[in-house]
Amino acid sequence: MVVKNQIKFIKNLYQKKYRIQHGMFVAEGMKAVSELLNSHFRAHKIYCTDTESFKKFDVEVQQITENDLKKISGLQSPNKVLAIFKIPTPKIVDHNDWILALDDVRDPGNLGTIIRLCDWFGVHNLVCSLNTVDCYNPKVLQATMGSIARVNIVYNDLTVFLNSAQCLVYGAFMGGANVYDEELPERGILVMGNEANGISEKVTQLITKQIAIPQFGEPTTESLNVATATSILLNEIRRK
């Protein structure tokens, strides 16, 4: 069984301030937990309804009932396992390939989708502004489908990061140059903006080249969602 203190500790980790305080986060579900265990992430403890799957890992495993799992889970349909992992120290950002940078992306689903896209397109470094939603937020983790294990995510003041950039900085703007006509280089930084306001003014000043995805429909059409636009631009970067 899980005792009151354990429940409280785990539930606290659903809040950012406690994740920072303890340096830990919660992951759920067989796929996500397995991918994290098989990566550089270090587990602190595993709670699961069937301990067999986790015997080979060097970590404390506690067998619990499905009812116990419901008490500590943040999901509507808990899936066999909940694990507490240590938040890893981010690696130094490698400037020898494309880097994706996010300027205040706030929606957990969008960040999760974007992390999954980085993984798909082999973009190993994701730099997030300090006001971007926390990547260890349970909803983000849920949307990443385990991809977080393979992307180096760094939170930083974007202006400081871009000021020290050793490559061209591209930014997605509604009025930017048609991306189809751009000769995209082998390495660079792509900045994507906030859902409602796009890229902030102070970050805009550090953009070398403003680019856009051409629109083929009516001009009244709503702009593309940030995750969708990211998918198209990462595809453009990789296809060249």
Add this chain to the structure above:
Amino acid sequence: MVVKNQIKFIKNLYQKKYRIQHGMFVAEGMKAVSELLNSHFRAHKIYCTDTESFKKFDVEVQQITENDLKKISGLQSPNKVLAIFKIPTPKIVDHNDWILALDDVRDPGNLGTIIRLCDWFGVHNLVCSLNTVDCYNPKVLQATMGSIARVNIVYNDLTVFLNSAQCLVYGAFMGGANVYDEELPERGILVMGNEANGISEKVTQLITKQIAIPQFGEPTTESLNVATATSILLNEIRRK
């Protein structure tokens, strides 16, 4: 005020069987309702907290309180207006441009995003298999951001539709040919599959060419979400 019968009628329209029975659906929010009013969609009735904005339209408008709006709304934060529209008769599918076809896409958010993408990329015809989620589902409408006013959506048996196709039929498959290497024609049909199972066997038999978005990350990476994959493939179709 809204009376009991009105509330019941509107709430019923949140269910597909009543939408079919009455041939009507509910749209909410200033943006979505305005875009539908300015399109070929015909409104049946408008309920709003401020009738001023809708005076110019030839439709019955009823002023209601915010409290009344809460009673009939399907949203957590209702936004000034709720309108009942007649479900339009789909237009004949135009085979002179690209057509997107969906084989049992079930998630309302995915369908909404895909309709928005069709609008962005000027793909005017969307053919949905009979088991694809209903495009007049409130969650789909919410995700389309008004784009539904500009895309002709037809529900049909996909095998019947594809059998009578007058152009090449492309389908997205994990193991398909690299889309970057394809000479995509001026017109054609692109088929996208179900979230969990991809394109069904009987539809697969009617696909002329299986295509895929190349993966650049680790081979363990989860496949792209159907809405994300659609955004990349529609971009590939239009960029050529």
